[in-house]
Amino acid sequence: MSLVIYRPQGAFDASAIAMTRTGSVSSLALDYAGASVIAQGTGATRRTVDGRAAWVPVSEPGDEARIFDHRIALKVLTSKVAMHLDGAWRAGLFRSLDTLLDGEEWDFSDALPSEASFKTFLRMIVYLSSARRPSLGATADGHIVAAWTCGQDRLTIECLPDDSVRWVLAKCVAGERVSGAGRSSTRFLIEALRPYSPEQWLSDCPPTP
Amino acid sequence: MTQPYARAPITEAVVEFRIADPLSDAALDVSRRRFAKRYSKAEQLMEWQLNLQPGNSQVGEPHVSGFRFTNGEARYAVNTGRSGCSLTALAPYEGWEEFDERLRETWGVWAKAVGRQKLTRIGMRYVNRLDIPVTSQDEPWNRAEYLNVGVDIPSFGHPLTGFVAQSFTRIGRERFGLNLTASTMQPVLLDHGALVLDIDVYADVDVPQRDADIWTLMEALRSYKNQVFEACITDAARELIR
Numbered sequence: 001m002s003l004v005i006y007r008p009q010g011a012f013d014a015s016a017i018a019m020t021r022t023g024s025v026s027s028l029a030l031d032y033a034g035a036s037v038i039a040q041g042t043g044a045t046r047r048t049v050d051g052r053a054a055w056v057p058v059s060e061p062g063d064e065a066r067i068f069d070h071r072i073a074l075k076v077l078t079s080k081v082a083m084h085l086d087g088a089w090r091a092g093l094f095r096s097l098d099t100l101l102d103g104e105e106w107d108f109s110d111a112l113p114s115e116a117s118f119k120t121f122l123r124m125i126v127y128l129s130s131a132r133r134p135s136l137g138a139t140a141d142g143h144i145v146a147a148w149t150c151g152q153d154r155l156t157i158e159c160l161p162d163d164s165v166r167w168v169l170a171k172c173v174a175g176e177r178v179s180g181a182g183r184s185s186t187r188f189l190i191e192a193l194r195p196y197s198p199e200q201w202l203s204d205c206p207p208t209p
Numbered sequence: 210m211t212q213p214y215a216r217a218p219i220t221e222a223v224v225e226f227r228i229a230d231p232l233s234d235a236a237l238d239v240s241r242r243r244f245a246k247r248y249s250k251a252e253q254l255m256e257w258q259l260n261l262q263p264g265n266s267q268v269g270e271p272h273v274s275g276f277r278f279t280n281g282e283a284r285y286a287v288n289t290g291r292s293g294c295s296l297t298a299l300a301p302y303e304g305w306e307e308f309d310e311r312l313r314e315t316w317g318v319w320a321k322a323v324g325r326q327k328l329t330r331i332g333m334r335y336v337n338r339l340d341i342p343v344t345s346q347d348e349p350w351n352r353a354e355y356l357n358v359g360v361d362i363p364s365f366g367h368p369l370t371g372f373v374a375q376s377f378t379r380i381g382r383e384r385f386g387l388n389l390t391a392s393t394m395q396p397v398l399l400d401h402g403a404l405v406l407d408i409d410v411y412a413d414v415d416v417p418q419r420d421a422d423i424w425t426l427m428e429a430l431r432s433y434k435n436q437v438f439e440a441c442i443t444d445a446a447r448e449l450i451r
Contacts, residue, residue, distance in 0.1 A: 068249075068250065069250065072249070072250050072279055072281070072283050075282060075283035076279075076283045076299065078283070079220070079283060079284075079299035079300045079301070080220065080300070080397050081300075081397060081398065082299075082300040082301040083216045083217060083218060083219075083300050083301055083302075083450075084216065084340070084398070085301075087301065090301070094282060123397075123398060123399050126398055126399075127398070127399045127400070163399065186399060187399055187400070
């Protein structure tokens with residue numbers, strides 16, 4: 001949660017109060033004399049009064065703690081759709097997240113995958129009913145990348161915020177290498193991929209001999 | 210008994226133990242240390258008060274109101290605070306047996322950490338979300354097809370696009386309280402609508418204090434919670450989660 005209270009011009013001596021990180025307002029009272037807010041927050045909480053940082057009561061987490069917290073946050077997001085995921089599928093997804101967001105391997109100059117991008121990924125996965133689990137990656141600017149391979153054929157989807165996706169694929173058709181790319185909303189993804197028979201990646205890929 | 214529905218719509222199951230007198234700093238700290246050993250992620254819960262008045266705005270010093278612990282798979286979370294302790298299970302809900310086992314462990318750890326405390330309320334809250342398939346986000350759907358609880362308003366020529374219905378009553382020969390909330394929410398899935406059924410059953414009168422009585426109460430709360438759930442959903446809803 002992020003709470004920002006702005007005063008009407010000239011009325012209050014605190015021009016803006018902002019709380020960052022997670023939290024919730026547990027009570028709020030407003031009257032002619034002003035406002036009273038009781039707020040709760042977790043983790044590192046930063047308060048800014050009149051544009052000056054006033055205090056940081058809990059130290060900012062280090063890189064290791066930050067990536068660990070992020071991993072948990074993405075798993076909590078997954079719980080929102082968990083009833084639509086097969087148990088083994090979900091367990092595999094969590095293993096992929098653990099590998100992707102490994103503090104020892106992660107390049108901390110890259111943005112962590114955003115929750116908005118991961119939400120697009122989850123909604124896409126349920127929408128596609130993909131029986132096969134993609135491998136996971138991330139772009140430097142914090143987008144989740146899902147990739148399915150079937151033999152030499154590969155489908156890669158970059159999940160952008162707000163149910164928007166960018167995709168690129170390469171497959172062999174009658175001995176010829178064909179590639180395609182596009183951008184669409186998740187809702188139109190199947191239509192966009194239909195000429196390339198996407199079911200080979202999502203469900204039907206025969207096991208490698 | 211295993212979970213009766215293959216796709217249980219429970220997004221959150223919470224059991225809370227509330228106590229009469231706020232915990233001391235020392236007791237809160239002991240509970241923090243005990244749970245920190247068992248859970249992967251620990252967060253400090255801060256509370257602060259802001260008073261905004263013309264010419265005299267004050268921001269109170271923050272104080273620690275409790276701690277939240279989450280396990281590595283983000284399936285369970287424990288909150289321990291000055292007013293008590295709670296266990297939360299997130300989806301996928303794997304059934305009462307698993308939750309009960311974790312609950313007994315949580316109670317055991319907390320009770321040992323903070324010593325004997327007078328319980329004033331024991332609550333069991335299950336938040337359910339029904340995902341209603343629609344062919345397009347704008348397609349109207351009828352709440353009454355899935356839930357027996359909601360609001361009815363006169364027709365103004367357009368279908369109801371959202372509602373919140375809240376009721377408070379006593380059940381179990383008035384031994385228990387029931388807070389029931391039904392509402393629409395922003396859909397979580399594409400091409401779905403979403404209905405929330407939030408069932409909060411609690412004991413706040415003659416609250417048991419001995420372990421054996423607490424677990425007997427827990428079974429009763431669970432039984433009432435299940436009865437309320439079944440009474441509130443329709444066969445069409447059952448089909449969605451079967």
